[in-house]
Amino acid sequence: xxxxxxxxxxxxxxxxxxxxxxxxxxxxxxxxxxxxxxxxxxxxxxxxxxxxxxxxxxxxxxxxxxxxxxxxxxxxxxxxxxxxxxxxxxxxxxxxxxxxxxxxxxxxxxxxxxxxxxxxxx
Amino acid sequence: xxxxxxxxxxxxxxxxxxxxxxxxxxxxxxxxxxxxxxxxxxxxxxxxxxxxxxxxxxxxxxxxxxxxxxxxxxxxxxxxxxxxxxxxxxxxxxxxxxxxxxxxxxxxxxxxxxxxxxxxxxxxxxxxxxxxxxxxxxxxxxxxxxxxxxxxxxxxxxxxxxxxxxxxxxxxxxxxxxxxxxxxxxxxxxxxxxxxxxxxxxxxxxxxxxxxxxxxxxxxxxxxxxxxxxxxxxxxxxxxxxxxxxxxxxxxxxxxxxxxxxxxxxxxxxxxxxxxxxxxxxxxxxxxxxxxxxxxxxxxxxxxxxxxxxxxxxxxxxxxxxxxxxxxxxxxxxxxxxxxxxxxxxxxxxxxxxxxxxxxxxxxx
Numbered sequence: 001x002x003x004x005x006x007x008x009x010x011x012x013x014x015x016x017x018x019x020x021x022x023x024x025x026x027x028x029x030x031x032x033x034x035x036x037x038x039x040x041x042x043x044x045x046x047x048x049x050x051x052x053x054x055x056x057x058x059x060x061x062x063x064x065x066x067x068x069x070x071x072x073x074x075x076x077x078x079x080x081x082x083x084x085x086x087x088x089x090x091x092x093x094x095x096x097x098x099x100x101x102x103x104x105x106x107x108x109x110x111x112x113x114x115x116x117x118x119x120x121x122x
Numbered sequence: 123x124x125x126x127x128x129x130x131x132x133x134x135x136x137x138x139x140x141x142x143x144x145x146x147x148x149x150x151x152x153x154x155x156x157x158x159x160x161x162x163x164x165x166x167x168x169x170x171x172x173x174x175x176x177x178x179x180x181x182x183x184x185x186x187x188x189x190x191x192x193x194x195x196x197x198x199x200x201x202x203x204x205x206x207x208x209x210x211x212x213x214x215x216x217x218x219x220x221x222x223x224x225x226x227x228x229x230x231x232x233x234x235x236x237x238x239x240x241x242x243x244x245x246x247x248x249x250x251x252x253x254x255x256x257x258x259x260x261x262x263x264x265x266x267x268x269x270x271x272x273x274x275x276x277x278x279x280x281x282x283x284x285x286x287x288x289x290x291x292x293x294x295x296x297x298x299x300x301x302x303x304x305x306x307x308x309x310x311x312x313x314x315x316x317x318x319x320x321x322x323x324x325x326x327x328x329x330x331x332x333x334x335x336x337x338x339x340x341x342x343x344x345x346x347x348x349x350x351x352x353x354x355x356x357x358x359x360x361x362x363x364x365x366x367x368x369x370x371x372x373x374x375x376x377x378x379x380x381x382x383x384x385x386x387x388x389x390x391x392x393x394x395x396x397x398x399x400x401x402x403x404x405x406x407x408x409x410x411x412x413x414x415x416x417x418x419x420x421x422x423x424x425x426x427x428x429x430x431x432x433x434x435x436x437x438x439x440x441x442x443x444x445x446x447x448x449x450x451x452x453x454x455x456x457x458x459x460x461x462x463x464x465x466x467x468x469x470x471x472x473x474x475x476x477x478x479x480x481x482x483x484x485x486x487x
Contacts, residue, residue, distance in 0.1 A: 007358075010365035049178060049222045052366070056171070056229040056355070060236065063351040066344050067239040073341045074239070077246035080333035084250065084326060091322035 006055045013048040017041060144327040145334075145448050149457065150251050153334065156436065156464040157248025163471050165237050167352060167426050168230030169481065170359040173419035174366060175226045179219065180412055233355065240348065243341060250333050335444040342441040349434040353427050360423045415481065422477035428470040436463035 020041045024034055145153075358364055443456035 007365060014365050045178075045181075046218060046222065048365075049219070049226075052358075053222060053225045053229065055358075056226070056233075059351060059355050060229060060232045063236055063348055063355075064232065066348050066351070067236060069344045070239045070243045070341055070348075073337050074243045074246050077243070077250055077333065077337050080329075080337075081246065081249045084329055084333070087329065088322070088326055091326070095322070 006051050010048055010051055010055075013044050013051070017044050017048065020044070144324065144331045145251075149448060150327070150330065152461060152464065153251035153440070154248050156440075156460075156467070157244050157251065159464075159468045159471060160244045160433065161241060161248065163475050163478075164241075165426050165429065165474060166234050166478065167237070167356055167423065168232075168234040169478075170356065170419045170423035171226055171230035171233065173415050174359055175223055175230075176412055177416055179223060233352075236348070236352065240345070243337075247334065247337060250330055250337070331444070331448065338437065338441045338444055342438060345437050346434055349430045352430055356423050356427050360420055360427065418477050418481040422474060422481060425470055425473040425477060429467055429474055432463050432467035432470055436460050436467055439463055 020037050023029070024037050024041075029037070359366055439456050439459035443453045443460055446453040446456060448454070448457060
């Protein structure tokens with residue numbers, strides 16, 4: 001049964017249930033008559049609930065299937081996150097290496113100054 | 123010579139990082155905020171199904187019992203033989219309803235579960251957009267800067283030593299060559315450090331933009347249809363023209379509830395409780411409690427729809443802004459749309475949170 005048909009049927013059933021409820025309010029009806037109306041109402045009501053349940057199940061299943069593509073994209077994002085962490089780590093290490101280079105430069109500068117001093121003495 | 127080499131490095135690096143648009147820190151932060159705000163609250167669209175089950179069951183019980191009150195006299199007076207027809211009938215119907223009730227409960231749980239992959243995806247979007255990668259780099263650059271400053275501050279001392287050496291008659295060429303070499307090395311080190319940090323930051327931001335663009339563009343169609351589906355399901359329960367019965371009908375049942383509770387209905391209650399159903403509906407005042415729960419659940423449902431619609435709009439604008447080039451004019455326009463929709467989503471999330479809290483309080487009573 002198509003979804004739109006189910007909604008139409010549910011609307012029709014709701015209308016019928018409402019009409020039966022109005023009939024049941026009629027004081028002229030005796031209990032056996034009301035009991036029959038009651039039974040009819042129960043059947044219609046259970047039918048309404050069953051159709052609603054089927055409609056929900058179908059819609060939810062269709063929507064759930066669409067979320068599987070998101071799971072794959074989430075995995076790719078996780079991998080991208082890990083890669084970015086790796087890249088940032090490497091850049092950080094490169095920057096520290098430059099730090100060491102600066103230290104070495106300082107030392108070479110000191111060494112060059114010492115050499116110059118020695119040169120003057122000599 | 124060395125300076126020339128450094129210039130070449132700068133030029134090549136500029137070529138590598140240019141021509142590929144990236145997001146600014148502000149843009150990154152707003153995507154990150156969008157993700158964190160969405161992740162803070164758990165949307166529970168299933169609540170509206172759960173509250174509707176209660177209404178339907180109450181409707182069923184009230185309608186059934188109103189007409190079966192005369193039969194209760196027979197039960198009380200033991201005037202019927204083994205199993206009164208109406209009692210057996212009622213029992214069978216209640217069992218049948220119990221199965222239906224369970225099916226609806228499963229549907230409510232399944233509906234809540236649909237949002238989990240979306241929540242997971244959004245959280246990961248936030249992680250990739252996070253500015254922490256660049257903040258880590260700037261810490262290194264601060265240490266770098268202080269090292270440079272220390273190195274550069276050595277140069278004036280060495281200039282003095284060199285001048286003294288020259289004045290003392292040392293070979294000018296030797297001293298000058300040493301001095302020039304010192305200066306070049308210090309300058310080169312400072313260039314390399316600055317370039318390392320700048321290139322690193324731009325590169326990481328480009329990679330972030332690339333990853334976000336791929337993910338957001340690929341997921342946008344799915345997000346769009348999933349949100350439409352969820353809003354469609356919520357419409358079944360919140361639309362005024364819905365085929366689901368509304369709370370307004372229950373106000374007329376209050377006098378009936380009083381009548382039922384004053385009757386001696388011990389056997390009837392035992393029958394219902396043995397079917398695994400509570401007889402709390404026989405307590406007075408149930409209708410007003412149920413009314414509150416339904417109203418809160420419907421309000422939560424309506425607010426949830428608004429969150430989902432704002433989320434869909436924000437995600438779509440973000441996808442378009444990344445597609446067009448975030449720094450270009452049309453990209454900026456779409457980015458502004460994303461900010462508006464994200465803000466709307468955050469406001470609606472606060473509304474949902476308010477109703478969820480009130481519903482929780484009402485359910486605990």
